Amino acid sequence: MTSDAVIRIRDLEFRYGEGDFRLRIPELSIQSASSVAFAGPSGSGKTTLLHLIAGIVTPIQGRIATAGVDVSALSDRDRRGFRIRHIGLVFQEFELLEYLSVLDNVLLPYRINPALDLTQEVVERAHALTEQVGMVDKLRRAPRQLSQGERQRVAVCRAVLAEPRVLMADEPTGNLDPLNKGKVLDILFDYQKTSGTTLLTVTHDQDVLERFERVVDFKEFHA
Amino acid sequence: MKQTLYLAWRYLAFHRVKTMILLLSITLILFLPVGLRVLVNQSSLQLTERAEATPLVFGSKGSPLELSLNTLYFRSDFPEPMGHEEQERILETGLAPVVPMYVRYHSQGHPIVGTSIEYFEHRALAVGAGRLFAKLGECVLGARVARSLGAEVGDAIISSPENLFDLAGEYPLKMVIVGILDHADSPDDDAIFADIKTTWIIEGIGHGHQDVSEQDATSAVLSREDNRIVANASIVQFNEITDENVGAFHFHGDISHFPLTAVIAFPPDQKASALLQGRYQSDESIQVARPSEVMGELLDTILTIESFIVAGAVLVGLATLASAALVFSLSLRLRRREIETLFKIGGSRASVISLMLSEMVVVLVSGVVLAGVLTVLTSQYGAVLVRALVRM
Numbered sequence: 001m002t003s004d005a006v007i008r009i010r011d012l013e014f015r016y017g018e019g020d021f022r023l024r025i026p027e028l029s030i031q032s033a034s035s036v037a038f039a040g041p042s043g044s045g046k047t048t049l050l051h052l053i054a055g056i057v058t059p060i061q062g063r064i065a066t067a068g069v070d071v072s073a074l075s076d077r078d079r080r081g082f083r084i085r086h087i088g089l090v091f092q093e094f095e096l097l098e099y100l101s102v103l104d105n106v107l108l109p110y111r112i113n114p115a116l117d118l119t120q121e122v123v124e125r126a127h128a129l130t131e132q133v134g135m136v137d138k139l140r141r142a143p144r145q146l147s148q149g150e151r152q153r154v155a156v157c158r159a160v161l162a163e164p165r166v167l168m169a170d171e172p173t174g175n176l177d178p179l180n181k182g183k184v185l186d187i188l189f190d191y192q193k194t195s196g197t198t199l200l201t202v203t204h205d206q207d208v209l210e211r212f213e214r215v216v217d218f219k220e221f222h223a
Numbered sequence: 224m225k226q227t228l229y230l231a232w233r234y235l236a237f238h239r240v241k242t243m244i245l246l247l248s249i250t251l252i253l254f255l256p257v258g259l260r261v262l263v264n265q266s267s268l269q270l271t272e273r274a275e276a277t278p279l280v281f282g283s284k285g286s287p288l289e290l291s292l293n294t295l296y297f298r299s300d301f302p303e304p305m306g307h308e309e310q311e312r313i314l315e316t317g318l319a320p321v322v323p324m325y326v327r328y329h330s331q332g333h334p335i336v337g338t339s340i341e342y343f344e345h346r347a348l349a350v351g352a353g354r355l356f357a358k359l360g361e362c363v364l365g366a367r368v369a370r371s372l373g374a375e376v377g378d379a380i381i382s383s384p385e386n387l388f389d390l391a392g393e394y395p396l397k398m399v400i401v402g403i404l405d406h407a408d409s410p411d412d413d414a415i416f417a418d419i420k421t422t423w424i425i426e427g428i429g430h431g432h433q434d435v436s437e438q439d440a441t442s443a444v445l446s447r448e449d450n451r452i453v454a455n456a457s458i459v460q461f462n463e464i465t466d467e468n469v470g471a472f473h474f475h476g477d478i479s480h481f482p483l484t485a486v487i488a489f490p491p492d493q494k495a496s497a498l499l500q501g502r503y504q505s506d507e508s509i510q511v512a513r514p515s516e517v518m519g520e521l522l523d524t525i526l527t528i529e530s531f532i533v534a535g536a537v538l539v540g541l542a543t544l545a546s547a548a549l550v551f552s553l554s555l556r557l558r559r560r561e562i563e564t565l566f567k568i569g570g571s572r573a574s575v576i577s578l579m580l581s582e583m584v585v586v587l588v589s590g591v592v593l594a595g596v597l598t599v600l601t602s603q604y605g606a607v608l609v610r611a612l613v614r615m
Contacts (some may be wrong), residue, residue, distance in 0.1 A: 056567055075569070079326060084569035095564040099237030100230075111226040112570040112578070158568070 006032040006166060006198045007053055012062035014045070014052060018146040023048055025062070027219050031212075035199040036190055037209050040218025046202040049218075050168045053200070054087045055079035057223075067165045084113050086160075088159035090188075090196075092171035095152040103139040106130060106157045113176055116162065129157040133187050149180025156187055160195070167192065169201045185211060231581035242586060245547055249590030252540030254597045256533045261598060263529045265605035269282050270468060270470040274514035276346070278496060279319070279488040279505070281309060286520060287512035293326050294485040295514055296410045297334035303326050305484035311479065318499045319391065319490040323483050325422045330380050330398075333368045336414045337422025343404075345489055348411055352376050353402035356418050359472060360464025363402040374400055380423045381461075382414065396425045397463040422471065423481055424464070429470035431461040456567070551583065571601060 007030040014023045023045035032038050038046040053063055055071040058079075064071045065085045071079060072150045096105045104111070106126045110118040132135045133153040143151055153173060159167060169188060171183040185208060192199040201212065209215050235242045273295050282290040283303040294297045310323050322345060325337035340355050342348075353376035356363055364374055371611045374380065381395045398417060406412060423429050432454070445453045461468045474481070490496035555562075565575050600606070 054567075068452060068482075080571055081571055083567075089567055091564070091567075093560075095560065095567075097561060097564070099234045104233065108565075109568050110346075111230055112568065112574055114226075184535050 001014040004032050005029040006067055008063075008065040008174040009053075010063050012052070012059050012064060014048060014059045016048075016059070016083070021048075021086075022160070023052075023221060024068035025049070027070070028216065030198060030200070032198055033192070033196045035189065035212045036214045036215050036216060037212040038202045038218060039108065039204070039209055040221075042204075044218035045221060046218055047170050050170055050200060050202060053166070054089065054168060055083050059078060063075055068182060082117060084109065084115055084162065086165045088157050088162065088164035088167040090159045090167070090172045091151070094143075094148075094175075096151055096154060101140050101142060102130070102135060102146070102154050103127075105143065106161055107155055108158060109162055122161070126157065126161055127159060130154075131156060132190075146173055147180070149177070152176060152180070152184050153187060156184065156191070160191055160197075164197060165194065165197045166200060169199070171202055171204070173203070173205060181205075224577075227577050227581050228585070230578055231585050234578075234582055235585060239428040245550070245586050246542045246590055248438050248547065249587060250597070251593035252536065252543050253590060255261055255536040256539075257594070257598050258601045259529060259532060259536070261576065261601045261605050262609060263525060265602075265609045268523065269606065269609060270314070270518045271515065272517040277487055279315060279499060279516045280512045280514055281305075281486040281488060281509055284508055284510045287510060287517050290510065290512050291517045293512045294324050294487060297326050297336060297414050300504050302484050304484055305486075305509060307481040307483055308479035309328060310483060310486045313486055313488055313499070316502060318495040318497060319377060319488040321489070322487045324485040324487060325419050325482060326484050328382050328422060328425050330382050330415055331372060333365075333372075335362070335382055335422060335425065336416050337419040338416060339419060341449075342416070342487075345487070346387070346407070346411060347410075348407055350402045350594055351405040353400070356416065356421070357401070358464070359418065359421050359424065360396070360398055360471060361401045362398040362417040362421070363404060364400055364572060365412040365414045365416075366406040368415055369400075369403040374403075376400055376403060381462075385590075394427070394430075394460060395463050396421070410464040420474075421464075423474065424534050426482070428476065428481055431464065431475035445562055474558050501527065502575050555579070 007027040009025050009029070011023040011027075012023070012203075013159075015021055021043065038049060040046055048057070052059055053066050053071070055066075055074065058072050062072070069086075070081055071082060074082060086159075097108065100108065103126060106129065107118060107123065110116045110122055116122075127136060127139075128140060133156065135150060135153055135157070138146065138150065143154070146154065152175075156169075167188070172188065173184055176184060188199060188201075189211065191197065199212075201208070203209060237502075263518070274291070277291075277295055280290055280294045282294070283302050283305045289300060290302050291303050292302075304325075304327075307323070310321055313319065313321050315384065320341065322339055322342045323337075324342075326334055327337075328335040336342075343350075343355060351366065353363070362380065364372070364380075368374070372380070378400045379397050380400060381397045384395055398415075398421065404411065404416075424431075447453075461471060464472060488499060490499055500511050500513075503509055562575055565578075566572075
């Protein structure tokens, strides 16, 4: 385990209710500012691990330290606060709200979290991010007026607006054509390199895996 | 809170059709009982005001409601007429001044009220243009009649025949408009007033025709025997009363038997009123109606009906609210993914619940405000609305 690890997991065990699924990770460290892909068969616990690291769910046993914070020991409220400050999430289905414009979707974390202050500086940052991903001229559009690739670019902007230390993407290219897949990956890696954030991605795609510095194969954790 | 309200607003604006339906339902269920109450109060006020200004109404035995409605509002079926002698009989008691009424005919949908000029004094009606009628064949228009017909002083209107196919019936009479009343905010605005004798001429009791005693009228003479001249059907009947032919108008029969629909009496005090009513207590052909009592009974019926309607509206309202709650709970299911996303990106349970509640509160408050505005408008313009409904 290296000293500049942003995520440290030890003796982790998790299961959903009384089901058969069990995730056991004896030890896993992820270095800060690295790019790591989680690979493995469906149902092996890749997305679950992302949720555990983000504090969306908690383990029944073991310890997860993310950005130096023992997430598993935090209360619901503190885990939410931790997630707002340190974690950015990108989903396979983009999860944009249909009733909000592109700009409002990007600003959504600031609108839904009273802990975050929606200042002019944040709005300007949203404009700058959308400009970087080529969406600045579509800020007033509704998600239904965008292509799949454009939607995912908006979702990436939303995830990185709060400048998270860890950016998590769950199958971010799963619904995209090859051209848009490349564009979205470029955006994710550009952001990871320029901001020094840690990029964690769940993917089945061999082409995508090749671009990551490290690939964690979940076969070894599957009980 | 500002951000939550913004998100709620965006959601409602995006789902504008659903929002409008909900808003409309809530507005209506809130407004209906209150608005109905305001309208009923306005109706009560209008009915009682005029009824209280009309102490006693004499008419032939029959429905006191029909008599009151005909005399006060110039509506309802034509009540059984009584003889003009009844007016004289009441006057002879010396207990009250009286005003005769004959409300039977119409002109272009407006009632023609045959009365005397004392009517205007008792109803405090002022002439806005011209003067009151002074001769046979003259009439005065209520303010709304004049406006709706676009009529002015000097114009003429023609009475409508009661029955188009009644060949033996009365002739239409062309009447000269000599005055237009000021707006009175009462049924008088919708009436055409003429001298009671003018309405008898419309009835056919009085008429004017070519003078058959003149030598040049021989073609209209059927037989001539001493002083008795019988005219044939070619005789020229006048359907307009002018200065030139007014002398040719005359009445047939005994004036004491000429018809009146009612006589309004204005006793100066309660004693005179009680004495007058006492005189007619056992009269077999004449009834004395007290419009305030008659309208009171009518209002009691209206209020009972209103209570049923309000109870129905409350039930419909509850059903609507239950449906709205169902729609809301179903929309929560449909929005499960959105709610999960909000949680994942850091939204707390409280902020997500407050977002959903804000959406409901915005619709509810908008509904309350709209219902309030409608209620204020109804109370402001309720009187006008009631009059318009009554006229329909």
